[in-house]
Amino acid sequence: MNSDQILAEIREANLSYLMLAQTLIRTDRDQALFRLGLSEDSAAMIAALTPAQMMKIASGSTLLCRMRCDDDLVWGLLTSHGKSAANESVSRLHASILMAGRHQEAA
Template structure:
């Protein structure tokens, strides 16, 4: 992939993320804050963006969303390949860890 293709992919990912985020925020604000891992202020800004503003913000060369799973424990829990029940427990544990981090950030 060349640089121009990468930048086009970033712009597309940004626009998709902003559209999804705005839709979630408008449908269920509390759930959106948790799922997106954003603050009230950020949710207010995203929720108020016009389509033209979304296009402008999305057209930058920096990816707007980021990986929330930034430690080995969470990745290990999310990628475990055990039995179905054990896998469900691992995913639940990962969700609890991420929820705790969301509360810390808020």
């Protein structure tokens, strides 16, 4: 994949993310804040964007969303290969709780 293709993928991911975020915010603000890890101010700004503004923002070369699981513990819980279905569900729940706690700390 060359740099032009990578930039096109980033732009597409940005637009998809903004559209998803705006839909979630308008549908269920509290869920959107939790699931996307957004602050109230960011959510208000995204909710108010026009389609033209979203296209302009998405066209940048920087990815707008970021990985929220940035430590080994969360990655280990999310990638619990070889565990039973029950243990995998508990691991995913534990990872969600940890990431939600980090969202609350950031907000």
